[in-house]
Amino acid sequence: MAQSTSVSALIKEKRQKSKRQKLENLVPAFLFAAASVSVLTTVGILLTLIVETAMFFSEVSFREFFTSTEMQPLNRNNPTFSILPLLSATLLSTVIAMFVAIPIGLTTAVYLSEYATESARRVLKPIVEVLAGIPTIVYGFFAFTFVTPVLREIIPILDRTNILSPGIVMGIMIIPMVASLSEDALSSVPNSMREGAMAFGATKFEATVRVVIPAAISGIIASFVLGISRAIGETMIVTIASGSNKNLTFDITQSMQTMTAYIVEVTSGDAGAGTTAYYSLYAVAITLFFFTLAMNMLAKYISKRFREAY
Amino acid sequence: MSQVSVKQNAKVELQPQGEKAEAKKEIVYSTEKVNLWYGKTHALHDIELDQREQEVTAIIGPSGCGKSTYIKTLNRMVEMNPDVKVTGKIYYRGQNIYDRRFPVEELRTRVGMVFQKPNPFPKSVFDNVAYGPKIHGIRDKKLLEQIVEESLKGAAIWDEVKDRLQENAFGLSGGQQQRLCIARCLAVEPDVILMDEPTSALDPKSTLKVEELVQELKAKYSIMIVTHNMQQAARISDRTAFFLNGEVVEFDKTDTIFSNPNDSRTEDYITGRFG
Ligand SMILES: Nc1ncnc2c1ncn2[C@@H]1O[C@H](COP(=O)(O)OP(=O)(O)O)[C@@H](O)[C@H]1O
Numbered sequence: 001m002a003q004s005t006s007v008s009a010l011i012k013e014k015r016q017k018s019k020r021q022k023l024e025n026l027v028p029a030f031l032f033a034a035a036s037v038s039v040l041t042t043v044g045i046l047l048t049l050i051v052e053t054a055m056f057f058s059e060v061s062f063r064e065f066f067t068s069t070e071m072q073p074l075n076r077n078n079p080t081f082s083i084l085p086l087l088s089a090t091l092l093s094t095v096i097a098m099f100v101a102i103p104i105g106l107t108t109a110v111y112l113s114e115y116a117t118e119s120a121r122r123v124l125k126p127i128v129e130v131l132a133g134i135p136t137i138v139y140g141f142f143a144f145t146f147v148t149p150v151l152r153e154i155i156p157i158l159d160r161t162n163i164l165s166p167g168i169v170m171g172i173m174i175i176p177m178v179a180s181l182s183e184d185a186l187s188s189v190p191n192s193m194r195e196g197a198m199a200f201g202a203t204k205f206e207a208t209v210r211v212v213i214p215a216a217i218s219g220i221i222a223s224f225v226l227g228i229s230r231a232i233g234e235t236m237i238v239t240i241a242s243g244s245n246k247n248l249t250f251d252i253t254q255s256m257q258t259m260t261a262y263i264v265e266v267t268s269g270d271a272g273a274g275t276t277a278y279y280s281l282y283a284v285a286i287t288l289f290f291f292t293l294a295m296n297m298l299a300k301y302i303s304k305r306f307r308e309a310y
Numbered sequence: 311m312s313q314v315s316v317k318q319n320a321k322v323e324l325q326p327q328g329e330k331a332e333a334k335k336e337i338v339y340s341t342e343k344v345n346l347w348y349g350k351t352h353a354l355h356d357i358e359l360d361q362r363e364q365e366v367t368a369i370i371g372p373s374g375c376g377k378s379t380y381i382k383t384l385n386r387m388v389e390m391n392p393d394v395k396v397t398g399k400i401y402y403r404g405q406n407i408y409d410r411r412f413p414v415e416e417l418r419t420r421v422g423m424v425f426q427k428p429n430p431f432p433k434s435v436f437d438n439v440a441y442g443p444k445i446h447g448i449r450d451k452k453l454l455e456q457i458v459e460e461s462l463k464g465a466a467i468w469d470e471v472k473d474r475l476q477e478n479a480f481g482l483s484g485g486q487q488q489r490l491c492i493a494r495c496l497a498v499e500p501d502v503i504l505m506d507e508p509t510s511a512l513d514p515k516s517t518l519k520v521e522e523l524v525q526e527l528k529a530k531y532s533i534m535i536v537t538h539n540m541q542q543a544a545r546i547s548d549r550t551a552f553f554l555n556g557e558v559v560e561f562d563k564t565d566t567i568f569s570n571p572n573d574s575r576t577e578d579y580i581t582g583r584f585g
């Protein structure tokens with residue numbers, strides 16, 4: 001007894017004296033500093049974007065940038081700046097990508113969550129996830145050297161660089177994202193829902209379509225929106241495979257330049273620092289930033305707002 | 311179509327004396343020598359049990375004795391588990407439902423099921439009840455409204471939800487959700503209702519409501535109810551089967567089971583000596 005009290009007293013004394021307490025006090029400060037890095041970076045990027053964008057709009061009017069249709073930033077005599085051709089390219093490639101990613105991704109998710117046996121799932125899931133780990137430059141190369149030539153066999157009027165092929169390949173790239181997020185949403189639907197539906201004489205497919213998918217719809221739609229966000233921000237594939245034609249068009253056989261690809265082109269040196277073309281890069285970047293931010297917030301909102309509490 | 315078969319008459323003769331008046335009640339379900347395995351686990355042994363029209367049959371027994379498994383063989387929901395093997399015969403209205411060509415989906419529209427945990431769909435109250443009629447092709451809006459109202463009334467929940475038909479069913483209390491699930495069953499006008507411990511997740515007041523409901527429903531439906539609450543079985547059932555380790559130890563009129571059981575194990579169980 002006497003011994004144990006002395007030991008505890010000793011420990012107490014040690015504790016008070018030791019540096020541990022001091023260190024302990026430093027930990028929150030250290031963690032806060034680490035967390036600040038990402039916050040400060042974001043703020044820094046945003047500030048830079050805003051300042052440089054302001055420079056751009058001191059030279060080019062809002063009206064020209066958002067409503068005119070000509071984009072010729074490097075034209076020496078009469079440079080024109082319009083985001084619409086870039087927007088149309090981004091929009092088209094995203095729509096094409098989602099036409100590929102949504103049906104295949106959702107079907108994969110339904111198969112994995114509702115139909116696949118345990119052993120099939122164990123083999124297939126990692127394969128789907130490997131798709132997500134392929135560097136986008138490889139996808140870009142794949143679009144340019146494989147998909148485009150194949151498509152040109154089928155559609156002879158297809159340009160050598162066009163928006164269709166990178167759109168499709170972007171869709172393939174996004175499949176794992178849609179599939180895995182949708183699969184999470186589907187598998188979190190409790191079994192009692194499936195049982196409830198099938199106890200009514202619903203076939204498995206009817207139960208899936210009428211009960212399980214509707215019950216998981218918020219997660220599924222959130223996966224689509226995140227996929228869209230990913231497509232909007234995707235850079236490498238379109239830079240390689242869709243060329244740099246800045247035409248306002250909805251003809252998917254033509255070469256078009258997305259917002260991201262434009263930024264790549266301008267930063268890789270065609271425009272000297274301080275020129276209007278150089279500043280236009282920030283105006284495009286901030287537009288892009290708002291689009292992806294809006295999509296991410298929409299996805300968050302959907303999955304929060306429509307979350308089903310089982 | 312007359313459902314009385316020679317086989318069923320033979321069964322009736324096996325019943326104890328003094329039941330002549332009730333012998334007329336048709337047998338809806340008749341289980342013959344049913345064995346069931348989950349993989350290597352032998353969960354049901356030689357089950358023999360009958361369910362009569364407009365009667366409540368209670369299944370009692372300790373946890374893990376095969377009550378849920380048995381009741382799920384009756385609508386073949388047990389097959390949702392992988393690796394299940396069933397032998398023996400279960401006749402529903404004279405047809406062996408384990409016949410390979412037997413239309414399971416059709417069976418399940420005739421035999422409703424209420425689960426232990428209320429499992430409404432994440433849809434509105436209205437859509438929950440209209441779900442069954444809809445998947446069977448009823449589209450007419452007026453008719454659906456009528457079915458929904460009648461079913462909710464039948465499940466004694468109409469007054470509580472009539473002003474919130476478009477609200478999500480998850481907003482209802484547990485007891486209301488369970489009665490909604492019963493209403494959902496009634497909407498397809500079933501012949502039999504199977505209930506697997508329908509009140510075990512409910513508070514005493516809701517339990518009482520569901521019990522009263524079962525009493526009312528038996529005028530129109532045949533009901534089989536699993537319960538681990540012996541008082542409940544005594545209160546609401548006409549016949550009781552006592553299950554133990556996957557076997558039917560005793561199956562008789564509820565009065566007999568509770569006042570004068572044949573088997574000492576039944577007596578031990580109902581007097582609370584185990585389970
Ligand atoms: N899906 C399953 N897979 C394997 N064994 C199961 C499964 N479901 C139930 N069992 C086993 O079958 C027996 C009966 O279970 P169950 O019918 O759920 O009992 P009760 O409903 O009477 O509590 C138990 O021993 C249980 O472990």
Ligand SMILES: [Mg+2]
Pocket residue numbers: 377378379
């Ligand atoms: Mg059970």
